[in-house]
Amino acid sequence: MWNAVAQVISDTLATPFEITQKQQLSNSSADMLFRISDGQHTFFVKVAPLSALERLECEAQSLSLLTQESLFLVPDCLATDTTLEFAFNIIEWLDFSDPTPPNWAKMGEYLAMMHQKHEQAMFGNEQDNFIGVTAQPNRWHKKWDVFFSEERIGWQMQLLAEKGFHFCDIDTLVDCVKARLHSHNVQPSLLHGDLWRGNVGFVNSVPCLYDPACYYGDREADIAMTRLFGPFPDAFYTAYNAHYPLAHDHRSREGIYNLYHLLNHANIFAGHYLTQARDSIETIIHQQNSGD
Template sequence: MWNTVNEQISQAMHFDFKHTFKRQLQNTNDLKVYEISDGTHQYLVKVGHHSQLDRFECEAHSLRLLTQESLFMVPDCITVGANIEFSFLVLEWLTFDQQPHTSWQTMGNHLASLHLKHQQAMFGFDDDNFLGLTVQPNQWHKKWDVFFAEERIGWQLQLLEEKGIVLTDKEYLIGLVKDLLHSHATKPSLLHGNFWRGNIGFINTVPSIYDPASYYGDREVDIAMSELFGPLPDDFYTAYNHLYPLAAGYEKRKRIYQLYPILNNANIYAGHYLVEAKQQIEQLIK
């Protein structure tokens, strides 16, 4: 496989690349991540089973779109490829600043600037993509409440039911989410889609984002996600709200939006995420 990786980097970068250094950074059941270098040029390489080629291609597409539309430092996609057994994604190597950081105000400004662009008239995306390991359907919808209820919450519940796990009456919860979001007037914004501490950082104080699951949706989805696993510093939210104040009722909608990644984790990892998803659903129904 590594000969194929070297060859495709060489073709993409227009010089002869052959790695002389390789260091594994991450190893999970579905993904291995490496740093490789020829002594001059460094790259990040994600490696998965051949079946994950679509996932890598979707990530590359989102990264290119965020590079085009945002002020963030986004890693360039060098190449995507596969052989008979493996697939891989090669990204620009970025060296992140040490935390804690003092540039959270700029991070908030950059996200608000991205969300303020309302160039798309409908909610969805040109293609389905992935949130982590899970397929993320993105069929275009005119109504946000219908999109989020069906393409996000309903989809996750369906995947759980296919595993024999029923957390609630699926159709009832889909209808409830539609009702709760129906009066919320929002315009489609390009979202990062998986915006939390693990997917953001700073490079020479410039805010950076990576590992996206992008689509056009309510910008509050990114804000809700940023608060789920421990909120970002106050400077981030103050700056964001100064440029693009959140609408009334956000705190109630936040619970709905946070249910989606919780359900996704329940689908992937089960365990305590199933308990958390059940509790979140019960709170919404109340």
């Protein structure tokens, strides 16, 4: 395994690379994460079962897309390759520093600038990819309400149903979400797609993004997720709004957008996420039925 990794790095750098330091990193996923170095060059290596090759390839493609379309510091994926048993990504290692309020403000500014690009006319992406370890369909749609209700909520609900979890009639929820978003005017923006504190960092005060699940959608979906597992500092939101003000009622759609991530966590981890997802669904349907 590690001979193969070292050889891939040597071939890519066109210089010999020998692993002299290897440290396994803790994480909550099934992937194995490592920091490796030869004393001069340091890399982050993500190791997964061979069946996960497509997922790792999609991660590399999303990283490249963020690099092309934003000012964020995004780690380069040096290579994606396989052994007989494993697939692996070799990614640039970044040393993170503790952020200050001005750093978070710059994060908000950079995200606003990325979201302000509306060069893509449709919602979705050129290919399907993954959110965590879950497949994420990205078929192109002209209408945001159709895309999000079907490709996001309906898809996750169907995956849960296949595992024996039935919260409500799937079509009822899809129609409810579609109705809630129907009159919401959206221009497609490139989204990180999995924007929580665990996927952002700062290198010498420069904002950094990683572990993306990119697609073109409503920028509010990215903003909503920044609040799901503990909000970003106020400086982030203040700077974002200064550069690209959000609609006055954007918080009214936050629960709908974050339901997608709750459903995904329910699919991956089950446990209390199943209860959170069920409660969120009941709230959304109640609000729709009561006209709130």
